[in-house]
Amino acid sequence: MNKYYEMLKQQNLKKTPKRVEILRIMKQSTSYFSPLEIWDLLKEKFQKVGLPTVYRILQQFQEIGIVSSIQKDNNQLYYFLCSIRQDHHHFICRKCHKVSCVQYCDFDNIKQLVEDQLGSKAETHFLQIEGLCKECRES
Amino acid sequence: MNKYYEMLKQQNLKKTPKRVEILRIMKQSTSYFSPLEIWDLLKEKFQKVGLPTVYRILQQFQEIGIVSSIQKDNNQLYYFLCSIRQDHHHFICRKCHKVSCVQYCDFDNIKQLVEDQLGSKAETHFLQIEGLCKECRES
DNA sequence: ATTGTAAACGAAAATCATTTTCGTTTATAG
């Protein structure tokens, strides 16, 4: 967890109980969470927690690279712990919501293709893979 | 446009003036649109149009494969005309909002990687490429 | 330990994109 506390300090974000607990919750699990789910879990430890606090903290965590977000059809926010710097993508189990990093990135190739096919300059890309994780496909 | 009218008929969707005009608007442009943008353009032709109608029609168009949607950070809905069946992806110009099809898909490879790395079964994927289109990078 | 200060927080309200409801109108097949 010290790694995260360092990242907070570097951004002038204080090490508050709510932030610490959200980090603990997310570190304990490989799943993605909605702000509401985090809120429910936070309330098990704190009598008073505001939902805006949860939204704020998750947003900040994303900005400083502690968490990433996933895209779902309902267009709601979901976050999971991932602070790997290296270019990679994520596999999401549609049953248990586990998120796994996939060491793969074809961006150089895509960049070239876009250049050749369209004459356009690819700057960013977003790839998300969905399916059934090992455990879920076996049960 | 007959291709689209056929698709509507096959799904028991009537060829209504609003649907025809939305198709015309979207066919005229290579950009993606928010429901509100479509609404504004519709109002140039019809004195009475409800915004729910726009949302309904765009949703239906997506369901029957006339339009696709894009993902943006603000988590709002954006649609563009694309009824290509073949597996491919899209390049989006972040300046002019033009959408271009990119003939490329590495899913077979990804599937194998996910299987090897995680023992999981990849079923779907979503890839979106962003950057500057040919025209925008030249100006 | 005390204090100053910026950051964090909670409660309540606001925002605002999207959806639902429902009574009326329209497309189209027979």
Add this chain to the structure above:
DNA sequence: CTATAAACGAAAATGATTTTCGTTTACAAT
């Protein structure tokens, strides 16, 4: 021309997310 299912508009509802603002807290400097 009718019948009927589909489509529509207006108005209201929904619900996730954000804003506001007065109070509290973390923490670094005294």
